[in-house]
Amino acid sequence: MPPRQSPPTPAPDGLATVDPSASERIAAWAAAVGVDVSDPKVRLVLHATLLFAEHGFDAVTTREICAAAGTNPGAIHYHFGDKSGLYREVVLRPLQHMAQAFAGFDDPSLDLPTALDRFLTPFLSTDDCGGPDPIRLYLRELLDPSEVFTQALQTHIGPNHHALARLLARHIGVAEPDAGVHQLAYAIVAMAHDYCLSRPFMDALTPRLLDDDPELRALRRRLVGWSVALVAAEREARATAPSSSALP
Template sequence: MPVKPPLPPSAAPSAPASAAPAALPPRERLLQEAMRLFGERGVDAVPTREICAAAGVNPGAIHYHFGDKDGLYAEVLRQPVRGLQAQLDGFDDPALGLHESICRFLRPFLFDDGSCNAQLFFREMQAPSPVFMHTVAQEVGPIFDRFAQLLARHAGLAAPDAAIHQLAMGLQAMAHDYSMTRPMLDAFHPELLADDPLLERTCHRLADWGCALVAYERALHAQPAFSE
């Protein structure tokens, strides 16, 4: 039997995409595609079949790995939260000064890399879903409590009061606002952040304000009306 000559490289059959060694496991593909689609259009607008099709898995894969769509969404939300937790590790170390602690806490909230999880969180902050609120309360709430406890300690208080909790939320909100409204800020006053592309100087300025406000609370609580 005559032997056929080998096919030229351009005509050689290619291996199927599923055989690629770098392919993610089905569970990770579902998370990746769900994050992308939820970020682009919102959770309610994306059917589970579309997620499965995009991930290249059968329609029952979401039930197998996550129970239901809410279970999938909760796990999608936990991915960036775990990254945030890692970035915030040690921000309240007693060996750190107040200014450095505030900088370490605010820094992760200042940057929007345009990723799908940033789009998703922006959507949720406009119209929070029950799954989002539950996940944030469970996963992020304790971090904010630690930040409030840090501020209270430097204000000379045994525990945070309402004003300290408001201060903690206000500082975080200012940092987050720089991230979410950066296009508007650049449009109104492009010179303000032109020399601070990564917002590091802005982070230090916010920490300056935070230290001043903590000092204000310390002085306020030292007045006789508070000590009686």
């Protein structure tokens, strides 16, 4: 999980700007995950991620992004075509990384707990190779999804959702995922998502709750156990239902 961040301080002239520690945050993240920030294209993506997350797409100018990244004013046009092209790269980078991290979770040779553990790990990983603090950007997108974000979800996350649904259907004992199986898939994802997106609320309501589990390994084991129990409950409900059709 990315570290919790304090709200940015508004710029005195009303222009969008990153907080003064942005470069240090990016440098620390890059050093931790082995990303070369000497590449101006990489710097543009990382600084744009912070700016878009803190201020939104419309409030940020290409001049401000280039200044924050330490590149010449034409760098965005050279590398991405325009600001929209840069935003597409910002949105895609973490989703592509997460999609790659899912690889192999639906291998039929894996038992259900192992498969679910592999699936849930990217949601709870502290190795945030997608970029520094993408969560705030995605929270903005959840409130007002852009076409770029919607297309990226369909392309990079959609196949993994359907793979999870097929995995669950197999262990429930149905030939193909139906509405109930898809709902179960979303319920399992929602449990993991809550620990990504709701950590500030958890920290406020139950301070230090996860301090003894900094890498969230114990939490992941619990989520796997709860998910297995949900699958068992769905399988039992279908077995005892008067009809073999999908439950409402």
